[in-house]
Amino acid sequence: MNNNLYSSALTCFFVLFTALGFAQSDAIQPDFLNIHITQTTSRVELSQMQKDMSAYNIGFRYDLIQWSNDELQSIRFAVRLPDGTMRRNVYEAIDSETDIWIRLEGEGAERIFCAGSQCE
Numbered sequence: 001m002n003n004n005l006y007s008s009a010l011t012c013f014f015v016l017f018t019a020l021g022f023a024q025s026d027a028i029q030p031d032f033l034n035i036h037i038t039q040t041t042s043r044v045e046l047s048q049m050q051k052d053m054s055a056y057n058i059g060f061r062y063d064l065i066q067w068s069n070d071e072l073q074s075i076r077f078a079v080r081l082p083d084g085t086m087r088r089n090v091y092e093a094i095d096s097e098t099d100i101w102i103r104l105e106g107e108g109a110e111r112i113f114c115a116g117s118q119c120e
């Protein structure tokens with residue numbers, strides 16, 4: 001009885017974390033990115049974005065990060081696609097109104113790849 005309860009709890013635990021993993025990776029796929037960075041983006045989230053993109057051979061490097069009260073204040077980043085296309089951005093002052101997007105969708109002449117506040 002005790003063993004069944006333990007096995008059921010362990011199974012639920014793995015199902016929950018697997019579902020969370022899939023939910024996080026929805027925004028990052030080989031030919032699709034839809035990343036949103038704001039003042040509330042955490043260190044852990046930035047690190048996870050980097051790992052998720054790396055799995056698809058998409059480079060995501062960031063530095064010059066400043067934090068205040070666990071809020072992102074500044075960041076410099078670069079995104080490099082497998083074909084060598086790159087976008088770089090520097091944000092010296094991030095506030096609650098700052099929205100930074102990294103987007104990729106489509107192929108060929110129809111492809112959209114942008115990074116920054118003007119990314120629509």
